[in-house]
Amino acid sequence: MRYQNATAYRFLAPYLLIFSIFWLWPIIDSFLISFQATRTVPWRFAPTFNWGRLIGDPAFFNALKNTLLILVIQVPVMISLAIVMAVLLNSPLLKARGLFRFAFFAPVVVGEVAYSAVFRLMFNLDYGIINKLLNSIGLPSVDWFTNVTPAMAVIMMAVTWRWAGYNAIILLAGLQSIPEDVYEAATLDRVSKVKQFFYITLPLLKPIIVFCAVLSIIGTMQLFTEPFLITERGGPGGGTETLGLLLYRQGFRSLNFGYASAIAYTMAGLAIAISLVQIWLTREPK
Amino acid sequence: MAAVTLKNVIKRFGVFEIVHGANIDIDDGEFVVFVGPSGCGKSTLLRMIAGLEDISDGEIAIGGKVVNDVEAADRGIAMVFQSYALYPHMTVEQNLSFGLRMTGNPKADTERRVKRASEILRIAELMKRRPRQLSGGQRQRVAIGRAIVREPQVFLFDEPLSNLDAELRVQMRVEISRLHKELGVTMVYVTHDQTEAMTLADRIVVLNAGNIEQIGAPLDLYDDPANRFVAGFVGSPKMNFLAAKVVGTDNSAAIVELVNHRGVRLRKPLSDALPAIGGDVVVGVRPEHFFDAGQGDCDLTLKADVAEHLGSVSYVYANSGTGGGREELIIEREASRHRANGDDLVVSIKADRSLLFDATGARIR
Numbered sequence: 001m002r003y004q005n006a007t008a009y010r011f012l013a014p015y016l017l018i019f020s021i022f023w024l025w026p027i028i029d030s031f032l033i034s035f036q037a038t039r040t041v042p043w044r045f046a047p048t049f050n051w052g053r054l055i056g057d058p059a060f061f062n063a064l065k066n067t068l069l070i071l072v073i074q075v076p077v078m079i080s081l082a083i084v085m086a087v088l089l090n091s092p093l094l095k096a097r098g099l100f101r102f103a104f105f106a107p108v109v110v111g112e113v114a115y116s117a118v119f120r121l122m123f124n125l126d127y128g129i130i131n132k133l134l135n136s137i138g139l140p141s142v143d144w145f146t147n148v149t150p151a152m153a154v155i156m157m158a159v160t161w162r163w164a165g166y167n168a169i170i171l172l173a174g175l176q177s178i179p180e181d182v183y184e185a186a187t188l189d190r191v192s193k194v195k196q197f198f199y200i201t202l203p204l205l206k207p208i209i210v211f212c213a214v215l216s217i218i219g220t221m222q223l224f225t226e227p228f229l230i231t232e233r234g235g236p237g238g239g240t241e242t243l244g245l246l247l248y249r250q251g252f253r254s255l256n257f258g259y260a261s262a263i264a265y266t267m268a269g270l271a272i273a274i275s276l277v278q279i280w281l282t283r284e285p286k
Numbered sequence: 287m288a289a290v291t292l293k294n295v296i297k298r299f300g301v302f303e304i305v306h307g308a309n310i311d312i313d314d315g316e317f318v319v320f321v322g323p324s325g326c327g328k329s330t331l332l333r334m335i336a337g338l339e340d341i342s343d344g345e346i347a348i349g350g351k352v353v354n355d356v357e358a359a360d361r362g363i364a365m366v367f368q369s370y371a372l373y374p375h376m377t378v379e380q381n382l383s384f385g386l387r388m389t390g391n392p393k394a395d396t397e398r399r400v401k402r403a404s405e406i407l408r409i410a411e412l413m414k415r416r417p418r419q420l421s422g423g424q425r426q427r428v429a430i431g432r433a434i435v436r437e438p439q440v441f442l443f444d445e446p447l448s449n450l451d452a453e454l455r456v457q458m459r460v461e462i463s464r465l466h467k468e469l470g471v472t473m474v475y476v477t478h479d480q481t482e483a484m485t486l487a488d489r490i491v492v493l494n495a496g497n498i499e500q501i502g503a504p505l506d507l508y509d510d511p512a513n514r515f516v517a518g519f520v521g522s523p524k525m526n527f528l529a530a531k532v533v534g535t536d537n538s539a540a541i542v543e544l545v546n547h548r549g550v551r552l553r554k555p556l557s558d559a560l561p562a563i564g565g566d567v568v569v570g571v572r573p574e575h576f577f578d579a580g581q582g583d584c585d586l587t588l589k590a591d592v593a594e595h596l597g598s599v600s601y602v603y604a605n606s607g608t609g610g611g612r613e614e615l616i617i618e619r620e621a622s623r624h625r626a627n628g629d630d631l632v633v634s635i636k637a638d639r640s641l642l643f644d645a646t647g648a649r650i651r
Contacts (some may be wrong), residue, residue: 181371184338189385191358192533199388203375 030261038258048260060263063246066152066227070242071274072222074156079213081160082167083205087197089168089176095189101172104165116229120145120159141251148239151231153238163219167212174208175201210282214275221271224248243267288349288362288439288472289314290335295344297330297496299354304330306440306496307344310490317466319475321483322493322519328476329444331493335474336365336442349439350541361440361499364433368445370416378428379413380535382435396435403434406468423454430465443475447482459485484508492516514647517570523601523616527643528569535560540642540650542567544586546611554637558651561644568643573601573618575639582634588615590631597621604631 009016037046054060089100107115122128123144131141144150178201186196202209224244227234233249234241241249243263251260290312297305300559305327312318320328333339335346337358346353353361355456357519382403384395390612404410417425426446429508433441443462447455459628463486466473478485483490484504492499492515502518511517517525530552534541552569571602579585588604600622607611617633 059609067477177368179371181367181369182373184363185367185371185373185432186385187338187362188336188358188365189388191385191388195388199384206375 008117009025030257033258034261034265036258039254039256043258051260053259054057054262054266059238059241059246060243060266063234063241063243066234066240067221067223067242067244068151070156070159070223071217074159075213075216075220077156078160078164078216079167079209081164082171082212083202085164085168086171086175089172089200101169104168106165107162108166110162112225113229114156115162116225119154119161119226119230123154145231146236148236150153151236151240154230155223155226159220159223163216166218168214171205171208174205178204185276210279213278217274219277221267221274288473289316289347290440290474291345291347292331292335293345293347293437295331295334295346295397296342297327297334297339298342303342304496305334310491310498310501312472315470315472317463317473317475317486317488318491319477319483319487319489320491321477321480322494322499324478325607326493327496328478328491328493332365332442332444332474332476334645335440336363337361338365362438363440363442364436364438365442365444366426366429366433367448368448370417370449372425372428372432374417377414377416378409378420378431381417381428382431385418385432386435393602398436399435400431403431406434406465407431422450423458426450426458427461430462434469434601435464439472441469441471441473443473443603445477446475447477447479455482462486481522484520494519511641511649513649514568514570514643517641517643517649521572523618525570525572525641526615526617528571528613528615529611530567530569532561532563532565532567534563539637540567542642544569544584546606546613547586550584550586552635552637552640554640554642556642556650561642561650566645567650568645568647569635570641570643571635571639573616576617576633576635579581579632579634582639585632585634586615588617588631588633590627590629592627593619593622595621602631 033043034050035045035047036043037049083103088094089097090102094100123130125131125141125143125145128144131143135141142150144154182200182204183196186200191199222244223242227240227242227245228248231240235247244267247260247263247267250256250263290310292308292310295305295308296303306450308331310318320331322328332340334341335348337353337356341354348363350360361517376384379400383396383398386399401410404413407430409424409427412420412424412428417428420428426449429446446462447458450458450509453575459482462473462475466486475486476480487504489501490504490507491501494515499519500507500516502510507516507520511520514527518527528547530542531545532540533543533551536553538557538560539553540560541553543550544552551553554569576582586606589607590602590604592603594601598610598621602617602619604615604617606615617631644650
């Protein structure tokens with residue numbers, strides 16, 4: 001038995017080696033770096049240097065506020081939208097289902113830079129299609145990128161566009177695992193379609209919804225591409241700067257790796273904490 | 287309580303016709319079982335009565351009222367599904383009361399109905415549990431309970447016992463029979479298991495490939511099947527079919543030669559028109575209708591392959607042993623412990639305990 005184990009580990013060794021060097025070690029090392037003052041060379045051990053700064057840094061709290069705002073508004077909207085899309089995709093009335101499934105999933109496949117460029121064009125003040133549409137129904141143009149609230153809205157719309165379909169496909173798999181005869185039994189019980197949705201579909205879909213929500217929370221906590229590319233590095237004036245962007249700014253522009261590591265661990269800790277609260281709130285009754 | 291009438295009911299899926307004009311009259315309070323092999327259309331027929339499936343043509347009436355265009359929920363029926371179809375996230379109590387709660391039934395009445403159902407099915411101690419905490423039999427009880435609380439005019443059962451083990455199936459069969467006596471409600475029950483059909487039904491509807499082969503009381507079907515399909519489907523072990531040829535006729539009987547049994551002849555008295563001489567026919571003999579050598583109208587010499595000893599009775603699997611036209615037969619014998627490997631076995635059949643079918647499978651009486 002011991003010999004067999006040893007053989008197994010020899011086969012696993014290449015993977016474990018690569019995992020240790022490129023995954024495990026950076027995780028540990030970045031944690032250690034967060035306790036070092038890295039603004040000047042040589043780095044020195046100073047446990048409160050970065051963590052102390054974090055607690056009093058207005059830029060950190062601005063980024064935290066922006067990230068949580070996006071999280072609180074965008075994730076519920078996106079998950080709700082994804083549920084609606086999944087229900088529509090699951091409808092027997094829908095024709096060309098495969099095409100719609102692909103169409104909803106396609107945004108995930110599109111390159112981030114390309115999609116960001118398209119969003120910038122769409123929301124352009126002078127010749128963007130969104131303002132043209134607003135004008136066409138008699139509304140004034142919105143300066144999407146120079147005011148914080150519209151810029152935030154663009155970020156949320158972009159993220160929702162990109163990930164709602166992805167979540168819808170996961171939810172669709174959940175929907176399809178609910179047996180048809182449960183609905184038939186409810187139909188015979190004279191339960192309306194709307195009530196079937198709220199009293200049968202949603203409760204049975206809950207584990208999948210929680211899964212999607214946790215994935216989205218983790219994704220939003222790390223949000224980087226959209227504020228970096230669409231609102232040009234968290235603009236206007238840091239109004240859309242997220243924790244991911246702050247991390248990037250500190251780590252790779254100021255080369256302050258210690259502080260960047262502290263931010264990274266804060267992001268991970270928050271994502272875990274929020275996800276655990278989410279799972280706890282939606283746990284199955286005993 | 288209500289009678290159920292099907293008039294020339296047809297079901298098509300696209301261009302495929304699944305049910306070819308079913309005519310059935312189910313009396314008020316009757317227990318009718320639809321039985322047939324899988325794919326024969328029995329479940330489709332039940333689902334059409336329930337309103338879960340549209341009918342392509344014909345007419346279905348429940349309690350004298352045509353329900354073709356009546357919603358499933360308004361037909362006064364309740365259905366028990368093969369998979370139980372319980373709401374997995376609800377307790378037993380919530381499962382039973384869900385429909386009533388959703389439709390705003392008065393709370394006191396809902397509680398009364400749930401209590402009554404739980405007493406009838408003896409599931410009162412399970413009320414706080416969820417379906418996953420129940421055994422198969424308990425789940426099926428809850429599913430039946432959910433039908434009972436609706437206080438329907440007609441109960442529909444779609445293979446409700448298929449997912450249970452053999453012992454539980456027998457137990458639940460008795461329960462359903464008791465339930466029918468207790469409630470006195472019309473019940474329509476679908477199964478592929480002819481034993482279930484025989485034990486439960488007041489009348490059986492035998493279906494095959496979308497056609498009704500015969501409707502009748504269980505023992506009538508057993509003793510007097512309309513055709514070879516019914517004769518073969520009803521009864522376990524199934525009826526033996528012996529290939530034969532009509533070699534002669536006299537006043538009121540056909541003389542048939544059992545072609546795989548060294549030309550043994552049997553004189554079969556008939557009341558209908560006699561079959562043509564030279565025509566192929568089939569002689570049907572039930573396993574329990576083989577007698578000791580010399581006791582019947584003609585003797586068959588067989589080779590016994592295997593014997594199954596069930597304690598009270600034994601089944602011998604034998605063959606006619608003649609090369610090309612080798613015929614396998616199942617013969618019921620008194621209980622024995624004889625092993626039967628290749629032994630010679632001589633049995634006798636009687637004309638009045640055998641049935642005659644023509645080449646198309648129709649009965650010649």
